[in-house]
Amino acid sequence: MTVLMDRSAVVLSNHIAFEVDGRPYLYQGLSGVITQLDGLASKIIHAMKANQAIERQALYSSLSDLASPSELAEAIDELIQSGVLYVTGENKGPLMRTPPVPVSSKLPLATLVFHLVNSCNLGCSYCYAGSGEYGAPQKLMSRETAEDAIDFLLRESRQLEEVSVILFGGEPFLNWPQLKHIVEYGEREAGRCGKRISFSLTTNGTLLNDERIAFIRDHQIGVSVSMDGDEATQDKWRPLKSGAGSYRLVSANVRKLVAEKTGRPVAARVTLTRDFPHVRETLQHLRGLGFHEVGFAPVTETDEEMMLARPEMMRLLEQFAELADEFVAAAANNGFLGFSNLTNLLADLHSGQTKAYGCGAGLGFMAVSPSGELYLCHRFNEDSTVRMGDIYKGINRDFQQKLLSELHVDNKTTCSRCALVHSCAGGCYYEARERQGDILAPNLHYCNWMLRWTTIGLKTYVRLMEQNPDYLDRMIGSGACSSNNT
Ligand code: SF4
Ligand code: SF4
Secondary structure, eight states, X not given: OOOTTOOOEEEOOSEEEEXXXXXXXXXXXXXXXXXXXXXXXXXXXXXXXTTOOEEHHHHHHHTTTTSOHHHHHHXXXXXXXXXXXXXXXXXXXXXXXXXXXXXXXXXXXXXXXXXXBSOOSBOOTTOTTTTTTTTSOOOBOOHHHHHHHXXXXXXXXXXXXXXXXXXXXXXXXXXXXXXXXXXXXXXXXHHHHTOEEEEEXXXXXXXXXXXXXXXXXXXXXXXXXXXXXXXXXXXXXXXXXXXXXXXXXXXXXHHHHHHTOOSSOEEXXXXXXXXXXXXXXXXXXXHHHTOSEEEEEEOOOOOTTTXXXXXXXXXXXXXXXXXXXXHHHHHHTTOOOOBHHHHHHHHHHHHTOOOSSSSSBTTTEEEEOTTSEEESSGGGTTOGGGEEEETTTEEOHHHHHHHHHHHSGGGOGGGGGSTTTTTTTTOOHHXXXXXXXXXXXXXXXXXXXXXXXXXXXXXXXXXXXXXXXTHHXXXXXXXXXXXXOO
16 A cells, blocks of 8 residues: 655665666666666656755655645655665665675685786886886795795685686796696695685796796696787887887787686786777777787876876767667677776676675785785785785784675775675775875775776666677687776
8 A cells, every 4th residue: 555645755876867769777886776767766866966965845746736645655666666865764674785794713714916026027106016127126935935925825715616826927927937836736635625726926037938838738728918009009008128129029929828728717807097998999909919808907007108097088988889889789699899998897886786885806806926925915015004914824814804894895985876886885995095195995986986887787788688688698608808996
């Protein structure tokens, strides 16, 4: 029964309203629900102001020329049931609540990033790690530390049946003996514990050779190559230490790697600097070399020569929107564009997962330095302010608990009303420190951009579900989409 003199008030918050071909939709960021609105629901939404409670009775009056109070009451009830609106004073009902701070002493470790070496053979102008050295003397991870770190991961993974290792540097192939040993030792020890272990590596691609490519194939290692695009761009930003260009070497190695059919998709990760060429050209160029997918990230470096300011970020958004259209056209015929920023966003929207943290760093994901110290993530290697313990004495659980409490999105007041509160959740801690001066701060410099990009993703999602509804399930299931936290 509908109560017509209901004095309760309803609230619309944390949402993005958008249209696809003139049809109105709403994304509710607390629950992750995407709803197509009928005519009356759309009018109700338009009559409301974000984050402002409005009495039902006031809505009935303001919309009385559109529908009767009972029709309006029914439509509002439906919006509450579907998680679009919530009633003030009540809990948020079908809207999901933010996951709480986990008890860190029970948190299993699922992924460990191995810093095999604190050095690199490239001299990239924008390198956040100071040519791979992270401000520390050059170090190579020893065989003993590598074994201890694997043992530590298997032990700390507790009840998990599967763990993953990311082989990282500097340039990880500068410590090839230990890279090999970690994989072989890890496979053996995981097998003894009855667990599955998988490996992936991030490389600059210069040191790949036949032996290493065969090893990658034999051990089904996922590979991500940091490569910025065509010869001019790559050679400008990613030269060898000598100053010579790296394009010819890297592109030849990538062609050999993909020709080997290693069993796992090979991805390119592009760092965008201020004068970046059109991302479509870069995507096509790198796909032409054989990369399965290509992801783009603006440089974190705040040097004005390199950093993307607002005009460049808007140019990037326009280019991403063009690629989104091309993505849908390809997907309608079961094609794959290989644009991983979008595939990852679509996978997140599709999963409807709610997050309380910007990423998994410090939760089930940490990095280990060449000498066995644990850090929040690979980008904080050798940073004593976020040292999480070491592989010998274990994770510092008190510090972890304190840090996770502080990093929780509930502490980020600006985020609490944002549609991306459970997807961005404040964003990357490293970026926050670089741009906001504090790892605990939300990444307010990119909110507007993120909201626009997510809206492009939402429109793409709806169009995809209309044209090829099984596509995302197949893409995610096949591993073509490689959303991760790194
Ligand atoms: S950082 Fe910005 S975009 Fe991200 S959740 Fe917070 S307010 Fe939203
Ligand atoms: S998102 Fe940022 S903080 Fe999280 S793992 Fe990646 S670099 Fe580290």
